[in-house]
Amino acid sequence: MATDDSSSDLNRMQRLSGVEKATILLLAMGKPLADRIVKRFDSDELKRVASSASTLRTVERPVLDRIVDDLVKQLEVGIGLVATPGQAQELISGVVSEEDAAQILETVNGSSGKTLWPRLSRTPGANVAKFLMQENSQTVAYVLSMVAPDLAASVVAQMPAAQRNSVMRRMLALKPMTDAAAALLEEILAENLLSGVTSDGDTNLQAKLASVLNKLEKQQMDEALKSIEAVNPKGAKLVRGLLFVFDDIVKLAPEARAKLFDEVPSEVTIMALKDAQPEVVEAALGGVSSRARRMIEQELTGGAPATKKDVQKAQRWIADLVLDMADRGLIEIGGSHDE
Known part of the structure; x- marks a missing residue:
């Protein structure tokens, strides 16, 4: 029965047009973030999205998850545009004074992931958990792989068992994210989570996951290990070797x-x-x-x-x-x- 439901979700997602998928994602991400994206649309694109939104039927959560997963996979492949600091400087050159341009570039460069993740690691676990529990498991896995183990353990300990185990499985199989996708995610986190708040390979993934599991209660640790073992016995065995109770x-x-x-x-x-x-x-x-x-x-x-x-x-x-x-x-x- 579960297989039939999964097949039905996949079929519906495949029948959706690109405009419909974009509309669903915009509605799901909420008005503040959607506004920042929509304002870059031209009038024709706005009309197409508005028309799609007015005729869109109810979208079940499994279908939404598949759309998000599909987007994540496309972002992992990468896009054909890579911006550089030099291009950023050229973009604002002539628009503002040289002094202002230097200050802007310094601010932008200083707001990268190099400063985001340490700041996020100092954020109360309850705040991070409340935010991430509404997100796709793939996104949660990436975020937890970037923050301090203490915070990651605090977050997953507050999740329902099914979500916690899903996130743990994804952490073990996590693939590197493209710079463009990582930058977008970091911008969203900085704006929605940090505002107002004062991968190096499989071995590192296993060590990172073990660091998180080592902070959990034994029952939670055992549940997560069983869940991982069901889909990745070899990975679970390697992680076990890094655990200590x-x-x-x-x-x-x-x-x-x-x-x-x-x-x-x-x-x-x-x-x-x-x-x-x-x-x-x-x-x-x-x-x-x-x-x-x-x-x-x-x-x-x-x-x-x-x-x-x-x-x-x-x-x-x-x-x-x-x-x-x-x-x-x-x-x-x-x-x-x-x-």
């Missing part, structure tokens, strides 16, 4: 555990071990001094109970420290996350 300390070499727990405050170790399996407790205690071990064991047997949230926070803190120490070359992880 607290229970994986049993896979660390004794020397690595000793270095790790030398950096962990005793109170954090105690909290993290409150809800741990016996083999995990033993592995952790094997990395501390005899005196610290006796004190921790005493707290675990007679100390006050802890909330699940506090335990998970302590475990995540230690897991993050492991990843940080591995990045700095202080220890080797060596193992992988198992379900």
Whole structure:
């Protein structure tokens, strides 16, 4: 049945004319952005779009998604025009003074993605999630691949499971975006998300996705991995090798555990071990001094109970420290996350 629906959506999209597809996209993107595009149309183009809008029937979400995906694919192929800073200077030369032209070019060059993504990474996750949850999964995947892992994890954690898993699958298979498409997306983000707010290959994609997954709760991580594994088993296996959760300390070499727990405050170790399996407790205690071990064991047997949230926070803190120490070359992880 799902296959029939998908085929029907594809057939309807293929029957749409170019003008109808353009009209649908303009209506979907909202008036502020559509106005900026429509003002570049000539009178004949405006009449054709207006006529199309007046006769357009209801467009189901799957059809809209296919139209957006088709546009993204065309943008990935590229267009036959490449602008340069020199052309930009030539464009405004003679229109404004040389001093004003220099200031304009400096502003334009400074507003590129080099400054957008760090700014976006400092934006509250709730704001970014609210904006991106209304966008196509392909767009969301690209944006999350460009921002800091902490923000990406915060965003996907707030998404419904189906959307979260779809975005994760697309992140793993993400292709480079053309400069023109990236510039358009960055402009939209800067205008609609940042206003008023104070790819290097498959290996990098896997590392980026692992960085996001490492910040999620274990249940969310497992759900995302299962979803990825269903469509890309090889990619899922490679990503698993880059993951690390607290229970994986049993896979660390004794020397690595000793270095790790030398950096962990005793109170954090105690909290993290409150809800741990016996083999995990033993592995952790094997990395501390005899005196610290006796004190921790005493707290675990007679100390006050802890909330699940506090335990998970302590475990995540230690897991993050492991990843940080591995990045700095202080220890080797060596193992992988198992379900």
